[in-house]
Structures are given as structure tokens and as C-alpha cells.
Amino acid sequence: MxxxxxxxxxxxxxxxxxxxxxxxxxxxxxxxxxxxxxxxxxxxxxxxxxxxxxxxxxxxxxxxxxxxxxxxxxxxxxxxxxxxxxxxxxxxxxxxxxxxxxxxxxxxxxxxxxxxxxxxxxxxxxxxxxxxxxxxxxxxxxxxxxxxxxxxxxxxxxxxxxxxxxxxxxRPVFRKALVEYLSNNQSGLCTTCQKRTGTNPLRVLDCKVPDCQPIIEKAPSIIDFxxxxxxxxxxxxxxxxxxxxxxxxxxxxxxxxxxxxxxxxxxxxxxxxxxxxxxxxxxxxxxxxxxxxxxxxxxxxxxxxxxxxxxxxxxxGTLPAPPTYSQDVSLLPLGENAIPLVQRLIRDSREAGISATGIFGATKIKQGFKQAERDGSRFLLIVGEDEIAKQELLLKDLLTSEQISLPLFPLTRLIEHIRTVRNQEKVSPVF
Structure with a gap:
């Protein structure tokens, strides 16, 4: 791996x-x-x-x-x-x-x-x-x-x-005084600080080696210069x-x-x-x-x-909390006839600012629920033969377990419902 x-x-x-x-x-x-x-x-x-x-x-x-x-x-x-x-x-x-x-x-x-x-x-x-x-x-x-x-x-x-x-x-006046001090205390400095005394003496003051600290503490202060x-x-x-x-x-x-x-x-x-x-x-x-x-x-x-x-x-304890949910809705088509409709609903929902994905591999509602939870969706929208026949959408709230029916058309009813829930909880839209 x-x-x-x-x-x-x-x-x-x-x-x-x-x-x-x-x-x-x-x-x-x-x-x-x-x-x-x-x-x-x-x-x-x-x-x-x-x-x-x-x-x-x-x-x-x-x-x-x-x-x-x-x-x-x-x-x-x-x-x-x-x-x-x-x-x-x-x-x-x-x-x-x-x-x-x-x-x-x-x-x-x-x-x-x-x-x-x-x-x-x-x-x-x-x-x-x-x-x-x-x-x-x-x-x-x-x-x-x-x-x-x-x-x-x-x-x-x-x-x-x-x-x-x-x-x-x-700065040059201080540098001269610092170099003179460090040169007089070379034996107590690490090899890196000894080298930097002649090339970049200010960097000696930033050294973290414990043995160098007593010398650094007594070095001239730039504030005085x-x-x-x-x-x-x-x-x-x-x-x-x-x-x-x-x-x-x-x-x-x-x-x-x-x-x-x-x-x-x-x-x-x-x-x-x-x-x-x-x-x-x-x-x-x-x-x-x-x-x-x-x-x-x-x-x-x-x-x-x-x-x-x-x-x-x-x-x-002030690290921003993870979002309650990361996606608005997962759509579950039950049956081949529902797939084209779900594809349209996904596209139209996204264009309206609702984050949506389809669950196309599930054949049972239980599988759909598990995938929607893995997706981090707030809602699961179920579209099957019965829903198509009734021209209704079955919307399940995965946080509250509330279940409602909405008209299939116009789609604005579904979008308005999701936006209302989002606004009430002050959850920012994904897009």
C-alpha cells in the first residue's frame, strides 16, 4: 500500500x-x-x-x-x-x-x-x-x-x-557589536553559530541549541543600538x-x-x-x-x-463544527422507469442551488437509506412506480425522520421546502 x-x-x-x-x-x-x-x-x-x-x-x-x-x-x-x-x-x-x-x-x-x-x-x-x-x-x-x-x-x-x-x-552598528561579542565567546557556541558569527550573526540569536543559550542571553540588545x-x-x-x-x-x-x-x-x-x-x-x-x-x-x-x-x-473548543450534513438530498429511483425522471430532478435541483446526487445502484429502500447517510444527505427523495403514478415525491428527513409527500411538478415545491429547512437551521448552501 x-x-x-x-x-x-x-x-x-x-x-x-x-x-x-x-x-x-x-x-x-x-x-x-x-x-x-x-x-x-x-x-x-x-x-x-x-x-x-x-x-x-x-x-x-x-x-x-x-x-x-x-x-x-x-x-x-x-x-x-x-x-x-x-x-x-x-x-x-x-x-x-x-x-x-x-x-x-x-x-x-x-x-x-x-x-x-x-x-x-x-x-x-x-x-x-x-x-x-x-x-x-x-x-x-x-x-x-x-x-x-x-x-x-x-x-x-x-x-x-x-x-x-x-x-x-x-543595524550595522549593532551587527559590529554583536560580532565582537560572539567572536569573544566562540568556544561556548555550537558549530553552526560559530560559522554564522562571520556570515549572518543575527541568526545566532535565533539558535535553539541549549548550550548556546547562556551566551545568547548575555548578547548585546539591538534595542540599545x-x-x-x-x-x-x-x-x-x-x-x-x-x-x-x-x-x-x-x-x-x-x-x-x-x-x-x-x-x-x-x-x-x-x-x-x-x-x-x-x-x-x-x-x-x-x-x-x-x-x-x-x-x-x-x-x-x-x-x-x-x-x-x-x-x-x-x-x-472553537474549531468550526463539521456541517450537520454535507449534502441536501439523495434521490433514489426504484425501477427503470424512474431513472430518467430522477436524472432530470438531479440536474434541475443543482441548477436551483440544491446539492443532489442519485443512488442508482440500490434496488431496495433500505440500501438507499444507508447510502444517503453515507453521502451525508439531509433528505432522501424516493421516486418509484407508485410515486410516478400519483405524480408525487416521497421526501424523508434523515435527521428528524419526518416524511412528507410533495407534488412532482412544479419542482419549486421541493426546492422551497429544502431551502426553508436550511434557512431555519442557518445552514449555508453548498453552492
Whole structure:
């Protein structure tokens, strides 16, 4: 038997319905916040990610799925959404220096990591980006959207961590001080951190190796090196969060796993997720759009890990419930003469917005009932010789066991009855 690859999770009914409902809830918050949705390709030129994420990051060094196509071009399954969205926005001229553009996306991402609870090799993200002349208030707005979603779902144990990564003026000063400190403490660092001291010292602060932690804890804080512009930005973000009563904790070791962040960076973490505690994260990036040959403007954004969001919502009891039924009606023809009529009823019902399927292999009513229940139908419509003769339809409610007769024509009586039941229970139509 062939199984799904390691780190790839299948979602079967009704889990898939719950998952998509959760995605829809997150997307609704983004829509309310003015974000316009775009569709991103599953794979891109590998150079897009090496240029944007950074050559010395774990994603590029160890985790990207790379392949060469038949034409000799090198591609990568997208490991994150920001670079793809910026490539799309630049290519389609959606970024202009004089305006703000708000775009969102959702879909699977791919990284070759060691699978754990909440960490998969194919995982799903919902994300958003603000592009243009970014202000501290834009950073705050992103945090408001995520905080509102967290409160809506009553996510347990959530903490917002923020940091400021500085800008082109003050970051080099901090980098020099950090390199000097790390160089003086090389013997206590792991081999990866020793290497990164000379190539990407900020990534040392993100190391999770226990032996490195005492040295990292005593490392210089970037907050102490912020220039006047970055400090003002940092203080405005903190002030705005306090004004909105959004609790946060400053973590000056928070650098994220990507090279492109400047100014504000943030993570929403939960102590209910174990080691994989981050469920949403993002920040601002000032030079990335220009680096990808777009206008010289800034951007800020975030991504939400939907699998981790689902785990938290399940713990909170706020994971969307599976639908009471997944289909409106199954139609059971009894006898050859009933088949053409049932086929017409199925087509006309679907065109009227009623989800319907036929049970053509059953020869007995009991078989029809079992199949309709397996189909997740709310109603079973029985059409036999007697019903044709009487010009009636026998409709059985599989939830209440109520049974009624409806005229065969006009079909609107059947459709109106199903819609009335749906509206009374506030069940959304399938289409």
C-alpha cells in the first residue's frame, strides 16, 4: 500500500470541512481589514527565495524542496508566501510609491523539516502584506487583525512578542557589536553559530541549541543600538498597542528565521503548543521590494500557520463544527422507469442551488437509506412506480425522520421546502 509521504497530512471528511471553515474565518478578518486576495503559484524560480530569504538561513540551506525541470531551469516549492506575493505584485505593477496596496494569500507551503505536532513538510498559511510607505500604524494594524482573530477563537495561552530590528543606519552598528561579542565567546557556541558569527550573526540569536543559550542571553540588545528614527518607530508601535489594550512582551532576541526583516518583528506564540509554539509571525521589510527589482518602497506583513491555529482552536473548543450534513438530498429511483425522471430532478435541483446526487445502484429502500447517510444527505427523495403514478415525491428527513409527500411538478415545491429547512437551521448552501 502506498502512503502519503512523511510529513504530509491527509485531511478526510469532516476534517477538511473544518479546516476550510477555519481558513474562511481568517480570510474574513483580512477582507474586513481591506486586503485583496491574490493567487500564488506552488513553485517559483529558486533564485527568488535565495535572494529574498537569505542564503545563510535554515530555509535556504536545509529546507527548500528544489528541482530542475526538463528545460534545465531551477525551481523551488514555495517555502513561504511573502517572496511569491512580492514577485507577483512587482510583475503585475500592483506597487506604486504614492499609494498603499493591501494583498492577502492562502495556500500550502513546503519545507523539508523533521515532522512534529504542528510542524509538517506541507503546511498551510494565510498571510497578508501591506506595501508602500509603511508607518508604525500599519504595523499596529497587522497586529490588531491577528489579535482580533485570537480573541474570536479564544486561543489559549497566547502571548505577543515584539522586537525592533533597526534600519540601514543603526543595524550595522549593532551587527559590529554583536560580532565582537560572539567572536569573544566562540568556544561556548555550537558549530553552526560559530560559522554564522562571520556570515549572518543575527541568526545566532535565533539558535535553539541549549548550550548556546547562556551566551545568547548575555548578547548585546539591538534595542540599545536603535537610531532616532527606529527608536521612534519602536516607541510608536508599543504606544499604539497599549492604547488598544493589546498585551505584548518585548523580546530583543526575536530576529525571525528570515533575513529581510527591518524595524518591527513579531510572533504570536502559545504555551499550549509545546515546542512548536509560534502560530503567527511577521514584521516590516524596508529593502526587499527594491532588492527584487520593484519600486523602492517598504512592506509589512504576517503569516498564520493554519495547522497550528486549528490545534489551538480545537483546544479552545472553537474549531468550526463539521456541517450537520454535507449534502441536501439523495434521490433514489426504484425501477427503470424512474431513472430518467430522477436524472432530470438531479440536474434541475443543482441548477436551483440544491446539492443532489442519485443512488442508482440500490434496488431496495433500505440500501438507499444507508447510502444517503453515507453521502451525508439531509433528505432522501424516493421516486418509484407508485410515486410516478400519483405524480408525487416521497421526501424523508434523515435527521428528524419526518416524511412528507410533495407534488412532482412544479419542482419549486421541493426546492422551497429544502431551502426553508436550511434557512431555519442557518445552514449555508453548498453552492
Amino acid at each position: 502506498i502512503h502519503a509521504p512523511r510529513g504530509i497530512k491527509d485531511r478526510v471528511p469532516p476534517e477538511e470541512d473544518q479546516f476550510l471553515s477555519l481558513v474562511s474565518i481568517a480570510e474574513r478578518y483580512l477582507q474586513q481589514a481591506g486586503f485583496k486576495k491574490v493567487g500564488l503559484p506552488i513553485f517559483e524560480s529558486s533564485s527568488l527565495f535565495t535572494r529574498s530569504i537569505g542564503v545563510e538561513t535554515d530555509i535556504v540551506e536545509k529546507e527548500m524542496y528544489l528541482f530542475e525541470d526538463k528545460g534545465g531551469e531551477h525551481f523551488a516549492l514555495r517555502p513561504e508566501g511573502t517572496a511569491s506575493l512580492l514577485r507577483l505584485a512587482i510583475q503585475h505593477h500592483l506597487i506604486e510609491p504614492a499609494r498603499i496596496t493591501r494583498l492577502s494569500y492562502q495556500g500550502p507551503m513546503f519545507r523539508h523539516e523533521r515532522p512534529q505536532a504542528g510542524r509538517l513538510r506541507q503546511f498551510h498559511q494565510v498571510g497578508a502584506e501591506i506595501l508602500g510607505s509603511i508607518t508604525p500604524q500599519d504595523n499596529i494594524d497587522l497586529l490588531v487583525v491577528i489579535d482580533s482573530l485570537a480573541r474570536k477563537l479564544n486561543l489559549p495561552g497566547t502571548t505577543l512578542f515584539i522586537n525592533n530590528m533597526g534600519c540601514a543606519q543603526c 536603535l537610531c532616532e528614527i527606529s527608536r521612534s518607530h519602536y516607541e510608536e508601535v508599543c504606544s499604539g498597542l497599549r492604547n488598544l489594550s493589546i498585551p505584548f512582551t518585548v523580546n530583543h532576541r526575536l530576529v525571525r528565521g528570515l533575513d529581510y526583516y527591518t524595524e518591527t518583528t513579531f510572533e504570536f506564540v502559545s504555551n499550549a503548543l509545546g515546542s512548536q509554539s509560534t502560530w503567527a509571525a511577521g514584521g516590516q521589510y524596508d529593502g526587499l521590494i527594491g532588492q527584487l527589482e520593484g519600486p523602492d518602497v517598504s512592506g509589512a506583513g504576517f503569516a498564520i500557520g493554519v495547522e497550528r491555529l486549528a490545534l489551538l482552536a480545537e483546544k479552545a
